[in-house]
Amino acid sequence: MTEAQSKCIECKSDLPEGARKCLKCGSRQDWRRFLDFGNTSASLLIATISVMALGAQNLIDLTNWFSDPERGGLTVKITSLGPERISLYIDNDGPGSVVFNQTALCSIWPTEKSSTLWVGVDGEPNKYFDSRYPTAKEVVGRYIYSYGDRSPIIVKSGQEFLHDLNRRELLIQNKDGINSNENEVKSYCFFDFIHENTSQDAIIDIVDSLEVSFFATERDVVKQAIEEYENIRKKRALKD
Known part of the structure:
Protein backbone atom coordinates (compact mmCIF):
# COMPACT_ATOMS: atom_id res chain seq x y z
CA MET A 1 0.00 0.00 0.00
CA THR A 2 1.39 3.37 -1.01
CA GLU A 3 1.18 6.57 1.02
CA ALA A 4 -1.61 7.77 -1.25
CA GLN A 5 -3.85 4.88 -0.19
CA SER A 6 -5.84 3.84 2.85
CA LYS A 7 -7.82 0.77 3.95
CA CYS A 8 -11.58 0.27 3.93
CA ILE A 9 -12.85 0.31 7.51
CA GLU A 10 -15.04 -2.74 6.81
CA CYS A 11 -13.46 -5.10 4.25
CA LYS A 12 -9.89 -3.73 4.49
CA SER A 13 -9.55 -3.33 0.72
CA ASP A 14 -7.11 -0.74 -0.56
CA LEU A 15 -8.70 2.66 -1.18
CA PRO A 16 -7.33 5.90 -2.59
CA GLU A 17 -6.72 8.46 0.14
CA GLY A 18 -9.87 10.47 0.79
CA ALA A 19 -12.29 7.93 -0.74
CA ARG A 20 -15.84 8.49 0.54
CA LYS A 21 -17.00 4.93 0.08
CA CYS A 22 -15.58 1.50 -0.70
CA LEU A 23 -16.30 0.35 -4.25
CA LYS A 24 -15.93 -3.31 -3.22
CA CYS A 25 -18.23 -3.65 -0.19
CA GLY A 26 -20.15 -0.35 -0.43
CA SER A 27 -19.45 0.76 3.15
CA ARG A 28 -19.11 4.49 3.85
CA GLN A 29 -15.76 5.63 5.18
CA ASP A 30 -17.22 8.50 7.23
CA TRP A 31 -20.87 7.68 7.90
CA ARG A 32 -21.26 10.43 10.50
CA ARG A 33 -21.40 13.07 7.78
CA PHE A 34 -24.83 11.71 6.86
CA LEU A 35 -26.22 12.74 10.25
CA ASP A 36 -26.38 16.37 9.08
CA PHE A 37 -30.13 16.27 8.61
CA GLY A 38 -32.49 18.66 6.87
CA ASN A 39 -35.97 18.38 5.43
CA THR A 40 -36.58 18.72 1.71
CA SER A 41 -38.18 21.96 0.57
CA ALA A 42 -41.87 22.01 -0.30
CA SER A 43 -41.25 22.77 -3.97
CA LEU A 44 -38.90 19.80 -4.37
CA LEU A 45 -41.34 17.55 -2.53
CA ILE A 46 -44.26 18.55 -4.73
CA ALA A 47 -42.19 18.08 -7.89
CA THR A 48 -40.92 14.70 -6.75
CA ILE A 49 -44.33 13.35 -5.81
CA SER A 50 -45.62 14.50 -9.19
CA VAL A 51 -42.81 12.70 -11.00
CA MET A 52 -43.34 9.54 -8.96
CA ALA A 53 -46.98 9.56 -10.10
CA LEU A 54 -48.23 8.11 -6.81
CA GLY A 55 -51.86 7.12 -6.48
CA ALA A 56 -54.42 9.34 -4.79
CA GLN A 57 -54.23 7.29 -1.59
CA ASN A 58 -50.64 8.46 -1.12
CA LEU A 59 -51.16 12.18 -1.67
CA ILE A 60 -49.65 14.33 1.05
CA ASP A 61 -51.26 17.17 2.99
CA LEU A 62 -48.34 19.57 2.59
CA THR A 63 -49.96 22.40 4.54
CA ASN A 64 -49.95 20.32 7.71
CA TRP A 65 -46.26 19.53 7.22
CA PHE A 66 -45.22 23.15 7.74
CA SER A 67 -48.03 24.65 9.86
CA ASP A 68 -48.82 22.07 12.54
CA PRO A 69 -46.77 22.80 15.72
CA GLU A 70 -47.80 19.53 17.36
CA ARG A 71 -46.58 17.21 14.64
CA GLY A 72 -43.82 14.71 15.21
CA GLY A 73 -40.36 15.69 14.04
CA LEU A 74 -39.54 12.56 12.09
CA THR A 75 -36.25 12.35 10.22
CA VAL A 76 -35.51 9.50 7.83
CA LYS A 77 -32.08 9.31 6.21
CA ILE A 78 -30.52 6.66 3.99
CA THR A 79 -27.44 5.08 5.57
CA SER A 80 -27.04 2.36 2.93
CA LEU A 81 -28.90 1.49 -0.25
CA GLY A 82 -28.73 -1.32 -2.78
CA PRO A 83 -31.02 -3.31 -5.06
CA GLU A 84 -31.84 -5.81 -2.29
CA ARG A 85 -32.38 -3.59 0.75
CA ILE A 86 -32.30 -0.10 2.19
CA SER A 87 -30.93 0.83 5.62
CA LEU A 88 -32.38 3.89 7.33
CA TYR A 89 -31.65 6.13 10.28
CA ILE A 90 -34.99 7.10 11.86
CA ASP A 91 -35.33 9.81 14.51
CA ASN A 92 -38.38 11.53 16.00
CA ASP A 93 -37.36 14.70 17.83
CA GLY A 94 -40.84 16.23 17.83
CA PRO A 95 -43.41 16.32 20.67
CA GLY A 96 -45.79 13.76 19.15
CA SER A 97 -45.65 10.14 18.00
CA VAL A 98 -45.51 9.23 14.32
CA VAL A 99 -46.73 6.17 12.42
CA PHE A 100 -44.12 5.12 9.87
CA ASN A 101 -45.40 2.80 7.13
CA GLN A 102 -42.12 0.86 6.85
CA THR A 103 -42.01 1.59 3.13
CA ALA A 104 -39.53 3.33 0.88
CA LEU A 105 -40.07 4.19 -2.78
CA CYS A 106 -36.80 4.86 -4.55
CA SER A 107 -36.66 6.41 -8.02
CA ILE A 108 -33.33 5.27 -9.45
CA TRP A 109 -31.81 6.33 -12.76
CA PRO A 110 -29.28 3.53 -13.41
CA THR A 111 -26.63 3.21 -16.08
CA GLU A 112 -25.68 0.02 -17.87
CA LYS A 113 -22.27 -0.21 -16.15
CA SER A 114 -21.29 0.79 -12.63
CA SER A 115 -17.93 2.13 -13.74
CA THR A 116 -19.67 4.77 -15.86
CA LEU A 117 -20.21 6.76 -12.67
CA TRP A 118 -16.81 6.16 -11.10
CA VAL A 119 -14.27 8.98 -11.36
CA GLY A 120 -10.81 7.60 -12.04
CA VAL A 121 -7.30 8.56 -11.06
CA ASP A 122 -5.40 10.21 -13.91
CA GLY A 123 -2.82 7.89 -15.40
CA GLU A 124 -3.87 4.93 -13.23
CA PRO A 125 -6.38 2.66 -14.99
CA ASN A 126 -8.93 0.81 -12.83
CA LYS A 127 -8.34 3.09 -9.85
CA TYR A 128 -11.18 5.32 -8.65
CA PHE A 129 -11.48 7.94 -5.93
CA ASP A 130 -14.95 9.43 -6.36
CA SER A 131 -18.28 9.08 -8.15
CA ARG A 132 -20.72 11.29 -10.05
CA TYR A 133 -24.35 11.34 -11.10
CA PRO A 134 -25.23 10.18 -14.63
CA THR A 135 -26.25 12.38 -17.51
CA ALA A 136 -29.63 11.89 -19.17
CA LYS A 137 -27.96 10.19 -22.13
CA GLU A 138 -26.24 7.66 -19.86
CA VAL A 139 -29.27 6.37 -17.95
CA VAL A 140 -31.21 3.37 -19.26
CA GLY A 141 -34.57 4.36 -17.74
CA ARG A 142 -36.32 4.99 -14.44
CA TYR A 143 -36.30 2.03 -12.05
CA ILE A 144 -38.65 2.43 -9.10
CA TYR A 145 -37.67 0.11 -6.27
CA SER A 146 -40.12 -0.41 -3.42
CA TYR A 147 -38.85 -1.63 -0.06
CA GLY A 148 -40.70 -2.83 3.04
CA ASP A 149 -44.10 -4.39 3.61
CA ARG A 150 -46.17 -1.33 4.65
CA SER A 151 -46.72 -2.75 8.13
CA PRO A 152 -46.97 0.39 10.31
CA ILE A 153 -44.81 0.99 13.36
CA ILE A 154 -45.12 3.75 15.96
CA VAL A 155 -42.08 5.99 16.40
CA LYS A 156 -42.47 7.72 19.76
CA SER A 157 -41.13 11.17 20.61
CA GLY A 158 -37.40 10.99 21.38
CA GLN A 159 -36.98 7.59 19.74
CA GLU A 160 -34.18 6.93 17.24
CA PHE A 161 -32.94 3.72 15.66
CA LEU A 162 -31.51 2.06 12.56
CA HIS A 163 -33.94 0.11 10.41
CA ASP A 164 -33.60 -2.17 7.36
CA LEU A 165 -36.22 -2.74 4.67
CA ASN A 166 -35.94 -5.49 2.06
CA ARG A 167 -36.85 -5.02 -1.58
CA ARG A 168 -40.49 -5.80 -2.29
CA GLU A 169 -40.92 -5.01 -5.96
CA LEU A 170 -39.40 -3.28 -8.98
CA LEU A 171 -41.20 -1.17 -11.56
CA ILE A 172 -39.35 -0.26 -14.76
CA GLN A 173 -40.23 2.83 -16.78
CA ASN A 174 -38.68 4.41 -19.85
CA LYS A 175 -36.89 7.75 -20.08
CA ASP A 176 -39.99 9.77 -20.96
CA GLY A 177 -40.18 13.07 -19.13
CA ILE A 178 -36.44 13.52 -18.67
CA ASN A 179 -34.58 16.35 -20.39
CA SER A 180 -32.18 14.69 -22.84
CA ASN A 181 -29.66 17.49 -22.22
CA GLU A 182 -29.65 17.05 -18.45
CA ASN A 183 -26.04 16.83 -17.23
CA GLU A 184 -26.79 15.49 -13.76
CA VAL A 185 -29.72 13.17 -13.09
CA LYS A 186 -30.22 12.49 -9.39
CA SER A 187 -32.03 9.59 -7.79
CA TYR A 188 -34.03 9.83 -4.57
CA CYS A 189 -36.12 7.88 -2.06
CA PHE A 190 -39.55 8.85 -0.75
CA PHE A 191 -40.94 8.02 2.72
CA ASP A 192 -44.46 8.78 3.96
CA ASP A 208 -25.58 9.12 -3.10
CA SER A 209 -24.05 8.93 -6.57
CA LEU A 210 -21.89 5.92 -5.68
CA GLU A 211 -24.92 4.02 -4.49
CA VAL A 212 -26.63 4.82 -7.80
CA SER A 213 -23.76 2.99 -9.50
CA PHE A 214 -24.66 -0.15 -7.53
CA PHE A 215 -27.95 -0.29 -9.48
CA ALA A 216 -26.25 -0.68 -12.86
CA THR A 217 -28.12 -3.16 -15.05
CA GLU A 218 -24.95 -5.21 -15.60
CA ARG A 219 -25.01 -6.36 -11.94
CA ASP A 220 -26.33 -9.85 -11.19
CA VAL A 221 -28.56 -8.69 -8.35
CA VAL A 222 -30.20 -6.13 -10.66
CA LYS A 223 -30.60 -8.72 -13.40
CA GLN A 224 -32.41 -10.91 -10.87
CA ALA A 225 -34.73 -8.04 -9.90
CA ILE A 226 -35.46 -7.35 -13.59
CA GLU A 227 -36.24 -11.04 -14.16
CA GLU A 228 -38.66 -11.01 -11.22
CA TYR A 229 -40.31 -7.90 -12.65
CA GLU A 230 -40.73 -9.52 -16.08
CA ASN A 231 -42.22 -12.66 -14.50
CA ILE A 232 -44.73 -10.58 -12.55
CA ARG A 233 -45.70 -8.72 -15.73
CA LYS A 234 -46.28 -12.02 -17.56
CA LYS A 235 -48.44 -13.41 -14.75
CA ARG A 236 -50.54 -10.24 -14.62
CA ALA A 237 -50.92 -10.29 -18.41
CA LEU A 238 -52.23 -13.86 -18.26
CA LYS A 239 -54.80 -12.88 -15.64
CA ASP A 240 -55.99 -10.01 -17.80
Missing part, protein backbone atom coordinates in the same frame (compact mmCIF):
# COMPACT_ATOMS: atom_id res chain seq x y z
CA PHE A 193 -45.84 8.71 7.49
CA ILE A 194 -48.78 9.86 9.63
CA HIS A 195 -48.71 12.22 12.62
CA GLU A 196 -50.55 11.65 15.86
CA ASN A 197 -53.22 14.14 14.71
CA THR A 198 -53.75 11.94 11.56
CA SER A 199 -52.18 14.46 9.14
CA GLN A 200 -49.93 12.89 6.51
CA ASP A 201 -46.35 13.87 5.82
CA ALA A 202 -43.39 12.93 3.63
CA ILE A 203 -39.61 13.03 3.49
CA ILE A 204 -37.34 12.72 0.49
CA ASP A 205 -33.65 11.83 0.62
CA ILE A 206 -31.27 12.09 -2.33
CA VAL A 207 -29.37 8.89 -3.15
